[in-house]
Structures are given as C-alpha cells and as structure tokens.
Amino acid sequence: MKLATWNINSLTVRLPQVLDWLAANPVDVLALQELKMTDDKFPFDALTQAGYQAHCFGQKTYNGVALLSRAPATGVIRNIPGFDDELARVISADVEGIRVIGAYFPNGQEPGSEKFDYKMAWLKGLRNWVREELKAHPKLVLMGDYNITFDDADVWDPVGLKDTIHCTEEERYELRALIALGLHDAFRLFKQADKSYSWWDYRDFGFRRNRGLRIDHILISDALKPLAKSCVIDRTPRKNERPSDHAPVMLELL
DNA sequence: ATGCCTCAGCTCCTGAGA
Numbered sequence: 001m002k003l004a005t006w007n008i009n010s011l012t013v014r015l016p017q018v019l020d021w022l023a024a025n026p027v028d029v030l031a032l033q034e035l036k037m038t039d040d041k042f043p044f045d046a047l048t049q050a051g052y053q054a055h056c057f058g059q060k061t062y063n064g065v066a067l068l069s070r071a072p073a074t075g076v077i078r079n080i081p082g083f084d085d086e087l088a089r090v091i092s093a094d095v096e097g098i099r100v101i102g103a104y105f106p107n108g109q110e111p112g113s114e115k116f117d118y119k120m121a122w123l124k125g126l127r128n129w130v131r132e133e134l135k136a137h138p139k140l141v142l143m144g145d146y147n148i149t150f151d152d153a154d155v156w157d158p159v160g161l162k163d164t165i166h167c168t169e170e171e172r173y174e175l176r177a178l179i180a181l182g183l184h185d186a187f188r189l190f191k192q193a194d195k196s197y198s199w200w201d202y203r204d205f206g207f208r209r210n211r212g213l214r215i216d217h218i219l220i221s222d223a224l225k226p227l228a229k230s231c232v233i234d235r236t237p238r239k240n241e242r243p244s245d246h247a248p249v250m251l252e253l254l
Numbered sequence: 255a256t257g258c259c260t261c262a263g264c265t266c267c268t269g270a271g272a
Contacts, residue, residue, distance in 0.1 A: 009260075009261070009271085010261060010262080012261090012262090013261075033262095034271085036261070036262065037262095059263090060262085060263090061262055061263070061269095061270090062261095062262085062269095062270070062271085086260090107270080107271060107272060108272090109270085109271085109272085115270095145272095147271095147272070164272095165272065166272065196270090199272070201258085201259075201261055201272070202258090202271095203257080203258040203259045203260090204257095204258055204259085206258035206259090213272075215272080242260090244260095245259085245260080245272080247272085
C-alpha cells in the first residue's frame with residue numbers, strides 16, 4: 001500500500017500535474033493541501049476518471065484539503081473535533097483499515113504574531129485529538145504540510161534561519177510532542193540523502209540552488225512502523241513548468 | 255531588502271504563503 005501527501009498550491013492550476021503524477025505514481029491514497037477552491041469547483045469527474053474517489057474540504061481563496069483514494073474511504077471527518085476553527089485544514093478517513101489524517105498546518109507567519117499564537121493553539125488542539133484517535137485507531141497515518149522542521153538537517157541554512165518561522169523551538173517542541181504520542185517520522189526511518197527538502201521558495205532560484213526546508217511529513221503509528229518499506233520525497237514535479245513550491249512525499253507499507 | 259515568486263480576488267494592487 002502506498003500513501004502520499006502533496007501541497008499543490010491551487011488545485012485549479014495544478015490539476016493536470018496531479019493527474020500526471022498519479023498516472024506515474026498510482027498510490028492508494030493521496031492527501032492534498034492548499035486546494036484554494038470551494039467544494040463546488042472540486043474536480044470529482046477528472047479524479048474519478050483517473051480511478052480515485054475523493055473527499056474534499058475546501059474554502060474560498062486559501063487553505064482547503066482533500067483525500068483521494070482508490071478504495072472507498074469511510075468515517076470522513078473534517079477539521080479537528082474539539083478545536084473550533086474557521087479554516088479548512090484537516091480531513092481524515094478510514095481507508096483499507098488505516099486511519100488517514102491529511103492536514104495543512106498553519107504557517108504562523110512570524111514568532112510572536114497573532115498567527116503564530118493561532119498556530120500554537122492549533123498544534124495543541126491537534127495533539128489532544130490525535131492522542132484519542134490513536135487509542136481508537138492503532139493503525140494511523142498523519143501526513144501533510146506541517147510547516148515545521150524537525151531539526152537542522154531539515155533546513156538549508158540552519159544558522160541564518162535559526163529561530164525563524166518553521167524553525168523555532170516552540171514549533172519543534174510541538175512536533176516532538178506529537179511524536180511522543182507514539183508516532184514516527186517515516187522519512188527518517190530510512191537512509192536519506194543529505195539536504196533532502198520538500199519545499200523550496202519560488203524566489204531566488206530556491207529549487208535550483210536546493211535552498212529548501214523539509215516541512216512536509218508522514219508520521220506513522222507504532223503499529224505501522226514494522227510495515228514501513230520506504231519513504232521518499234519526489235522532486236520530479238518541482239521541475240515542471242509551473243510547479244507547486246512543495247514536492248510530494250510518498251510512503252510504502254508492506 | 256516590509257524584496258525576490260506565485261496565486262486568488264470585489265484584479266492593474268494587496269494579502270498570504272514559507
């Protein structure tokens with residue numbers, strides 16, 4: 001079974017690339033973030049043609065998430081139960097016996113800002129909910145755009161970007177607290193190339209110079225860890241003519 | 255260097271992203 005996550009920065013613009021990528025990488029589940037569209041615009045027909053059912057949770061202009069799957073998805077939940085949120089950031093469902101959560105974590109803009117406070121509150125809300133979800137669903141995958149780096153290995157310039165957004169100790173504390181619930185960073189379960197990133201700034205030839213961050217993650221529960229076979233970041237779509245600034249991350253389970 | 259790209263929207267600039 002293969003699962004993947006991809007922040008596509010507008011599904012309107014990126015739909016052809018999503019379809020191309022799925023044709024080349026026929027994963028069982030794909031979580032999308034930053035649809036930037038309302039549900040009435042969601043391309044159900046094109047995805048059905050490609051062999052995927054879809055559940056979406058969109059909104060106007062910003063945010064928006066979806067779960068695509070080959071097999072039926074049941075028990076679909078939108079956003080974080082117990083955490084009141086105006087923004088469409090989370091969608092979860094059961095697919096083939098696995099609880100899959102796709103999430104678009106808040107950016108946070110700048111430490112000390114109102115958006116940073118919202119990010120921290122959101123992270124605590126997520127953690128409290130995921131703790132309960134793990135009890136109900138031991139086989140759980142939490143994947144998406146976390147907008148947080150684990151450590152310096154995830155940052156192209158750890159000195160220059162020290163304590164800036166995505167790299168603050170507060171954010172990393174919350175990420176480790178999620179791990180402490182009984183989750184594992186699937187990417188680091190395997191030998192990876194140095195300077196592996198999942199996002200590169202559009203500006204200043206960020207991708208060409210590999211000035212990036214690893215902020216898109218797939219966390220898997222204790223029960224799934226023995227089944228993990230590989231986890232890779234696919235940089236190929238970042239080379240497209242009008243790419244998303246993020247690359248997809250893919251997990252293979254035995 | 256409160257910018258550099260890219261996208262959406264009450265669109266010819268602004269807000270937000272990361």
